[in-house]
Amino acid sequence: MADKALSFSLADFFFNDSPDVLAPPSDFQSWIEHPKIQEAMRLFGQQLLAAPRAGTEVLSSLDGSRHKVINMTSYNYLGLSSHPEVIQAAKDALDLYGMGASGAPLLSGTFDLHVEFARRLAEFKQKEDCLLFSSGLGGNVGAIQGLLRKGDMFVLDEKCHKSLIDGGTLSGAKMLFFSHNDPSSLEAMLEKCKGKRVLVAFEGVYSMDGDLVRLPEIMKVCAHYKAATYIDEAHSTLMFGPNGRGVAEHFGLEHEVGMSFGTLSKSFGGVGGFICSNARIIQYLKGYSSPWNFSCAPSPPVVAGMMKALEVATRDSSLRDALWKNVAYLKKGLQDLKLDLGSSESQVIPIIIGSSGEKLIQFAYEIQRRGLFLQPVDFPAVPADSRRFRISVSSQFTREQMDTALTIIEDVIARGLRA
Amino acid sequence: MKDYGANSLDMIEVVSTSMRELKIKVPRSELTDINNIDQLADKFLEYVNKGNG
Numbered sequence: 514m515a516d517k518a519l520s521f522s523l524a525d526f527f528f529n530d531s532p533d534v535l536a537p538p539s540d541f542q543s544w545i546e547h548p549k550i551q552e553a554m555r556l557f558g559q560q561l562l563a564a565p566r567a568g569t570e571v572l573s574s575l576d577g578s579r580h581k582v583i584n585m586t587s588y589n590y591l592g593l594s595s596h597p598e599v600i601q602a603a604k605d606a607l608d609l610y611g612m613g614a615s616g617a618p619l620l621s622g623t624f625d626l627h628v629e630f631a632r633r634l635a636e637f638k639q640k641e642d643c644l645l646f647s648s649g650l651g652g653n654v655g656a657i658q659g660l661l662r663k664g665d666m667f668v669l670d671e672k673c674h675k676s677l678i679d680g681g682t683l684s685g686a687k688m689l690f691f692s693h694n695d696p697s698s699l700e701a702m703l704e705k706c707k708g709k710r711v712l713v714a715f716e717g718v719y720s721m722d723g724d725l726v727r728l729p730e731i732m733k734v735c736a737h738y739k740a741a742t743y744i745d746e747a748h749s750t751l752m753f754g755p756n757g758r759g760v761a762e763h764f765g766l767e768h769e770v771g772m773s774f775g776t777l778s779k780s781f782g783g784v785g786g787f788i789c790s791n792a793r794i795i796q797y798l799k800g801y802s803s804p805w806n807f808s809c810a811p812s813p814p815v816v817a818g819m820m821k822a823l824e825v826a827t828r829d830s831s832l833r834d835a836l837w838k839n840v841a842y843l844k845k846g847l848q849d850l851k852l853d854l855g856s857s858e859s860q861v862i863p864i865i866i867g868s869s870g871e872k873l874i875q876f877a878y879e880i881q882r883r884g885l886f887l888q889p890v891d892f893p894a895v896p897a898d899s900r901r902f903r904i905s906v907s908s909q910f911t912r913e914q915m916d917t918a919l920t921i922i923e924d925v926i927a928r929g930l931r932a
Numbered sequence: 933m934k935d936y937g938a939n940s941l942d943m944i945e946v947v948s949t950s951m952r953e954l955k956i957k958v959p960r961s962e963l964t965d966i967n968n969i970d971q972l973a974d975k976f977l978e979y980v981n982k983g984n985g
Contacts, residue, residue, distance in 0.1 A: 517959070524960040528948035540957065678941070690939050897961045 518547035519870055524893035553874045556889065564595040567909040571886055575878060582886035583914045585904045590860055591751060591832045592909035593822040594782030606817030614810035619799070622810030630820045631787070637823060638758060638773050640789035644798055647811045649747060649776030650676040651804030652786025654683060656743070656774060657714070659802035660794075661686035666706040670694065670715045672722070674745060677714050696730040703738040711740045717749035717760030721895050721903065723861030728764040736769075743772045748861060751780040751826045752833050780826065783819045785811045835908035836860055839915065843906055846919040850927045860906040864926060868898045876902070876925050883921040902926070947972070954980055
């Protein structure tokens with residue numbers, strides 16, 4: 514194992530063969546303690562020492578000291594996590610309501626804030642009602658686990674997020690994965706679902722590649738088979754569409770999609786998740802969606818902050834206009850460097866470097882040494898032949914920050930790949 | 933295995949439990965090019981003959 518440590522990954526230790534359940538697999542320890550694996554692992558979980566703004570500070574794994582960095586990793590796409598109005602709204606709610614909701618929503622955890630925010634989110638997403646969750650993952654898990662049962666069919670794009678898969682597993686439904694964004698593969702899967710209750714899930718923006726769902730084609734197939742539809746707009750809400758309502762609005766199909774999920778941890782800049790759909794199914798899910806009814810309701814200051822974030826992001830288009838301007842500028846700069854940006858069509862821009870895990874880690878350290886916080890994404894999170902860096906563009910980047918970042922990317926990645 | 937109705941999670945389960953039974957460990961990264969059960973069996977045999985991974 515020791516000499517082959519680099520050919521193994523977390524994917525190899527999922528099944529635990531240790532007789533002691535409270536011990537990891539026998540060879541996991543020797544693998545994770547291997548110097549090369551330790552070097553790679555140190556890159557992950559580095560501590561931020563300030564708000565995840567475009568310019569922030571990290572406690573760097575390079576030398577264990579503070580480093581000022583340009584932050585191209587955080588999901589703070591619109592800068593709302595530290596927007597002064599959002600912070601003030603959260604502070605005001607903290608004074609009035611305290612820190613926690615101190616109860617599950619059905620008992621004592623529902624405050625006027627939760628009801629009002631859910632109403633506004635439903636209105637924003639053009640749906641009848643909305644359910645708020647304390648976590649984004651919990652929202653997807655809770656929706657799918659609440660909607661489907663054993664005997665039902667859950668058909669997902671193969672690149673869907675783990676939270677959807679976990680929800681499917683928990684529901685007991687049979688899961689079928691269709692080839693990414695491929696309507697004919699979806700059709701083949703739906704052929705197998707005839708006579709069953711079926712839900713089809715896809716994402717607005719796919720988080721590792723930054724490409725959009727081919728919504729018109731996918732919806733056409735779903736309509737033909739009368740399959741219910743679910744869109745995960747985690748990486749698209751507040752950014753896509755004429756009013757920022759997401760990719761479904763962008764394609765003019767928001768009324769056709771049955772249920773819409775969003776997260777509060779990305780463009781919103783807080784934490785939590787929500788689903789919007791028809792009022793009858795939302796009412797039903799209140800009885801059966803465990804992450805909702807068996808979890809404490811979202812923290813009041815977070816809810817108040819997120820309600821303000823929704824207002825700030827939708828009162829005009831200035832934040833998303835600034836975002837798309839930055840996306841265009843950075844993308845042009847990266848294309849000029851002849852880098853492989855995959856099929857990105859959004860503020861998520863991968864720089865695909867190929868199959869070398871060693872190069873990925875080497876570049877990652879060098880990039881950070883130069884002052885850019887841009888985290889690598891390694892196998893098994895992405896295929897072994899397309900390891901990558903993933904830029905999260907923010908509306909808050911200045912031209913100077915983007916130029917500096919492009920220079921670092923040119924020096925380290927573009928030149929490194931040619932070497 | 934897709935032809936037999938298995939999804940990617942089923943495949944992980946089959947591959948992992950087979951390796952456990954055969955007392956071998958094939959890195960997942962070596963399995964990415966495998967397209968059918970015959971190729972998987974060949975790969976397992978290669979590791980069994982090598983006397984573990």
